[in-house]
Structures are given as structure tokens and as C-alpha cells.
Amino acid sequence: MKTLNLAAISAAALIGISTSANAAFFVAGDMQGWQPAAGGNEMTDVDGDNIFEITFTDLTATDVHGYKVLNGASWDNQITTANQHAEVAADGTLTIYYDSNIVNEEVDTKFVAGWDNGYTTFTAVSSPTSVPPAAPNTAPAALPDSWTVAGGFQGWNNNNPETAMTNIGGDIWELEFAVAEAGDHGWKAVKTDSDWSTQIGDIGHKTPDQEPGNINFTTTEADQIVTFRIDAANGLFATVIPEPASLALLGLGGLMLLRRRK
Numbered sequence: 280m281k282t283l284n285l286a287a288i289s290a291a292a293l294i295g296i297s298t299s300a301n302a303a304f305f306v307a308g309d310m311q312g313w314q315p316a317a318g319g320n321e322m323t324d325v326d327g328d329n330i331f332e333i334t335f336t337d338l339t340a341t342d343v344h345g346y347k348v349l350n351g352a353s354w355d356n357q358i359t360t361a362n363q364h365a366e367v368a369a370d371g372t373l374t375i376y377y378d379s380n381i382v383n384e385e386v387d388t389k390f391v392a393g394w395d396n397g398y399t400t401f402t403a404v405s406s407p408t409s410v411p412p413a414a415p416n417t418a419p420a421a422l423p424d425s426w427t428v429a430g431g432f433q434g435w436n437n438n439n440p441e442t443a444m445t446n447i448g449g450d451i452w453e454l455e456f457a458v459a460e461a462g463d464h465g466w467k468a469v470k471t472d473s474d475w476s477t478q479i480g481d482i483g484h485k486t487p488d489q490e491p492g493n494i495n496f497t498t499t500e501a502d503q504i505v506t507f508r509i510d511a512a513n514g515l516f517a518t519v520i521p522e523p524a525s526l527a528l529l530g531l532g533g534l535m536l537l538r539r540r541k
Contacts, residue, residue: 304331304358304377308346310338316352322377334374338367343482343489348377364481364492418484418512419477422450423470428507430466430493432458438472450512457502465493468509468516483514494518 304322307315314320322331338344343366350356358377367373428442429435433456436442444452458464470477478484480491496518498505506519 302350302379303352304379305349305352306333306346306375307349307354308344310335310344310346310373315349315354321352322348322375329379331377331379332374334372336372338371338373340367340369340371342367344373346375348375362495366482418514422511423473423477425471426452426468426509426511427471428454428456428466429469430464432460432464432466437469437475443471444468444507444509450510452509452511454507455504456507458498458505459502461498461500461503463495463497465495466507466518467491467493468507468511479509479511479514479516496520 305315305320306322307313307317307320311317311320320333322333324331343364345362345364347362348358350358365373365375426444427437427439428444429437429439430442433439433442442454442456444454447453452468468479469475476485478491481494482489482491485491494516496505498520504521506517506521508517508519509515
């Protein structure tokens with residue numbers, strides 16, 4: 280039985296999709312030229328538990344690679360629509376897992392397990408994709424007393440009061456913000472009004488040797504409310520995107536239709 284120690288995973292993405300029992304899963308990434316049908320990139324279910332895995336070898340230790348998990352050997356059905364990132368182990372191997380038991384289309388999360396407290400629109404219980412456990416980047420000795428969400432949707436301004444995060448307890452910070460335009464976006468959590476030396480991105484905290492990339496997400500309608508959340512002490516983060524209002528209204532319309540038929 281595999282144990283995914285999410286409190287200590289170096290790079291994980293909580294993005295799920297409904298899959299069939301007979302599906303074949305593949306990984307395409309920069310370590311193999313982003314080729315969905317290159318051969319040697321199909322994942323296997325070793326234990327028959329619907330957790331698929333693949334190991335890439337002869338890579339450079341500590342390098343960080345981008346990848347996507349695909350349902351089929353093509354770009355037609357991408358399980359992880361945003362690029363995921365994982366660090367190569369000391370022995371030059373990179374193992375990626377996909378847990379097809381998990382269905383979660385509303386959360387893009389790394390390093391996070393059980394961040395569903397206070398939410399009713401999603402369930403974050405475990406991680407469909409991960410690499411072998413390793414400690415996240417170390418937090419700075421003195422944590423900032425204020426954090427700001429900076430992203431393309433607000434001009435990458437780390438001193439914008441409209442995207443200042445709120446401490447909701449301990450070192451957990453959060454922001455709910457209406458993203459004006461639908462589409463693909465990126466963000467980081469940055470020490471407010473700083474030189475960007477203290478930030479949390481897609482691989483956790485910035486370190487002297489490594490600059491984290493953007494945390495990517497996609498909105499499907501204008502002015503969609505997005506929740507940004509970080510655990511500053513551990514370099515953890517989550518991006519929560521609720522069901523679009525149009526779909527919610529469609530569901531409400533279905534309920535009204537059922538009521539009329541009674």
C-alpha cells in the first residue's frame with residue numbers, strides 16, 4: 280500500500296478528473312520533450328489500487344521538471360490542465376503518481392491535505408499526483424507580518440491593498456478576490472511592499488538557490504471569485520475556484536423544473 284505523506288511532499292497537485300476503470304494514463308513533461316506519445320511514458324497501476332505511477336531515470340538531482348498527466352497518449356484529455364512541477368530525487372529518479380480514485384475539478388493545490396476547513400464547495404483530502412516525499416523549501420527565519428497576492432490579473436503589484444491577504448489563524452493567510460477576466464492566470468504570495476525576496480510560488484518558498492514559478496489557475500467567467508490561501512510557515516498553498524455562477528444557476532433552474540413537475 281502506498282503512503283502519500285502530503286505534509287512532506289516536495290511537489291504535488293490536487294487536480295482530479297472523472298476517469299473510467301479502463302483508462303490509460305500518460306505523463307508528458309520537459310524531461311521527455313513534452314511528447315504524449317513518445318513511448319515509455321505510460322503510467323502503471325502496480326498494486327491494483329487505481330493509483331498509477333511512472334518513474335523517469337537518469338535525470339539531474341534536484342532539477343525541477345514541469346509535466347502534465349494525460350488520459351490517453353494525446354493532449355485531448357489533460358487531467359492536470361496547468362503544468363505541475365516536481366523535483367528530481369538524489370539518485371536521479373523522478374516518480375510521479377496519479378490517484379484516479381480522487382475526483383476534484385475545483386481545486387489546484389500543492390503540498391496540501393485537508394484544507395477544506397470552512398469550505399463547502401470542495402473536498403481536499405489527498406493528492407492525485409505527487410513525487411517521492413521530501414521537505415518543502417525552508418521558510419525564512421522571520422515570517423512577514425503581511426502578505427499580498429500578486430498576479431497578472433492585478434498587475435503583479437505586491438503593494439495592492441485590494442489583494443492583501445488576511446491572517447485567519449496561525450500562519451494561514453487567505454484572500455477572496457473577483458478576477459476580472461476569464462482565462463489562464465498565475466499568482467504568487469509575496470511579502471507586502473517588498474523586493475520579492477520573500478515569496479511563495481509553485482514549489483513553496485523562494486530560496487537563495489531557487490526561484491519559485493507562478494501558481495497557475497483558470498477562471499471560466501468574468502469576475503469569478505477565487506480564494507487564495509497559504510500556510511506561510513510551511514510554504515503551502517491552495518487556489519480554490521468555486522463552480523461558475525452560470526452552472527449554479529443552471530442547477531437552480533433544474534431544481535425549479537423538478538418542483539413544477541410535482
